[in-house]
Amino acid sequence: MAKSTKVNKKKTAKKNLSVVDALRTVVADCYALMGQTHLCHWNVEGPSFFALHTAFEEQYTELFTAVDEVAERVRALGSYAPGGLSNLAAMAGMKELPEKSPAEKMVQHLATLHAKLIADAKTARDLAADVEDKETEDLMIGRIEVHQKTLWMLESYLKG
Numbered sequence: 321m322a323k324s325t326k327v328n329k330k331k332t333a334k335k336n337l338s339v340v341d342a343l344r345t346v347v348a349d350c351y352a353l354m355g356q357t358h359l360c361h362w363n364v365e366g367p368s369f370f371a372l373h374t375a376f377e378e379q380y381t382e383l384f385t386a387v388d389e390v391a392e393r394v395r396a397l398g399s400y401a402p403g404g405l406s407n408l409a410a411m412a413g414m415k416e417l418p419e420k421s422p423a424e425k426m427v428q429h430l431a432t433l434h435a436k437l438i439a440d441a442k443t444a445r446d447l448a449a450d451v452e453d454k455e456t457e458d459l460m461i462g463r464i465e466v467h468q469k470t471l472w473m474l475e476s477y478l479k480g
């Protein structure tokens with residue numbers, strides 16, 4: 321095998337590992353965000369209770385399905401999916417909200433976490449594009465769209 325081909329193969333392997341690492345971060349982000357959204361669903365109080373309680377339920381339900389798909393993409397790429405709540409929390413590095421928090425603070429907090437997830441999904445999307453892994457790229461584009469839409473809704477609520 322020519323030296324340059326070997327080097328290229330090595331480079332591709334390194335990049336592939338980066339895609340997997342980035343996807344594993346997205347899995348951790350999804351779990352952390354799901355937990356925080358659940359916390360907000362349970363503990364939200366005030367005049368917006370019914371609207372937010374329902375919206376948060378829709379969001380964590382969607383996340384639960386999505387995280388499975390992302391984790392299984394990690395497996396399809398030949399790596400293991402991360403698990404364990406403390407491990408996922410450490411990997412995601414997302415701030416956690418106190419149980420008793422004003423509704424507005426909850427929405428602001430979740431908006432920040434969605435923005436973090438979008439940034440990490442964009443990293444995974446771009447790394448996948450570099451190695452022409454169109455399936456992962458497509459998966460990440462879909463996730464970014466969902467979280468951008470949710471972010472728009474949360475930010476719209478805050479303008480009220």
Ligand SMILES: [Fe+2]
Nearest residue numbers: 361362373377
């Ligand atoms: Fe519930």
